[in-house]
Amino acid sequence: MIGRLNHVAIAVPDLEAACAVYRDALGATVSAPLPQPDHGVTVVFVELPNTKIELLHPLGEASPIAAFLSKSPAGGIHHICYEVEDILAARDHMKAEGKRVLGDGEPRLGAHGKPVLFLHPKDFNGTLVELEQA
Numbered sequence: 322m323i324g325r326l327n328h329v330a331i332a333v334p335d336l337e338a339a340c341a342v343y344r345d346a347l348g349a350t351v352s353a354p355l356p357q358p359d360h361g362v363t364v365v366f367v368e369l370p371n372t373k374i375e376l377l378h379p380l381g382e383a384s385p386i387a388a389f390l391s392k393s394p395a396g397g398i399h400h401i402c403y404e405v406e407d408i409l410a411a412r413d414h415m416k417a418e419g420k421r422v423l424g425d426g427e428p429r430l431g432a433h434g435k436p437v438l439f440l441h442p443k444d445f446n447g448t449l450v451e452l453e454q455a
C-alpha cells in the first residue's frame with residue numbers, strides 16, 4: 322500500500338537555528354517558514370535529492386508537538402510520511418488491520434495541499450506515521 326517516502330519530520334525548539342544547520346552546514350535548499358495554523362505548527366521543508374526533511378516548530382496554544390518537545394527539549398525525529406495513492410482506501414485498510422487512525426479519521430489538507438492522516442505511534446513500532454495522498 323505505501324509508496325514513496327515523502328518526508329521525515331524533525332521537531333525543533335529553534336527553527337532558525339535548525340534552518341542554519343541544513344542550509345549553512347549541510348548546504349541544502351531550505352524553504353521559507355510556512356505557518357500551518359490548522360495543524361498547530363510552522364514548517365520548513367529541506368529539499369533533498371530523494372525526499373524532504375520537514376522541520377516542525379510549535380504554533381499556537383494547542384500544538385501537537387508541544388508535548389513531544391517538552392519530553393525531548395533538544396528536538397528529535399517526530400514522524401515519517403509515506404505517500405499513498407488513495408487516502409480513503411488506505412485509511413479503511415488501516416482500520417481493517419486494527420491500526421488506530423488519529424483524530425476524527427477524516428483526512429485534512431497538509432502542508433503540500435494534499436490530504437493527510439496520522440497513525441498512532443504505538444501501532445507502528447513507536448513511530449508516528451503520516452500518510453499523504455500522492
Ligand SMILES: CC[C@@H](C(=O)O)C(=O)SCCNC(=O)CCNC(=O)[C@H](O)C(C)(C)COP(=O)(O)OP(=O)(O)OC[C@H]1O[C@@H](n2cnc3c(N)ncnc32)[C@H](O)[C@@H]1OP(=O)(O)O
Pocket residue numbers: 330357360362364375377385386388389398399400402423424430431432433437439441442443447448449451
Ligand atoms: C504540517 C502539516 C503536516 C504535514 O503536511 O506534513 C504535519 O506533519 S503536522 C505535524 C503535527 N501533527 C501531528 O503530530 C498530528 C498527529 N499527532 C497526534 O495526534 C498526537 O501528537 C499523538 C501522536 C496522538 C500524541 O499525542 P498525545 O497522546 O497527546 O501525546 P502523549 O505525549 O500523551 O503521547 C502518547 C504516547 O505516544 C508517544 N508519542 C507521542 N508522540 C510521539 C511521536 N511523535 N513519536 C513516537 N511516539 C510518540 C508518547 O511518548 C506516549 O508514549 P508513552 O509515554 O509510552 O505512553
Ligand SMILES: [Co+2]
Pocket residue numbers: 328330375400402451
Ligand atoms: Co508531516
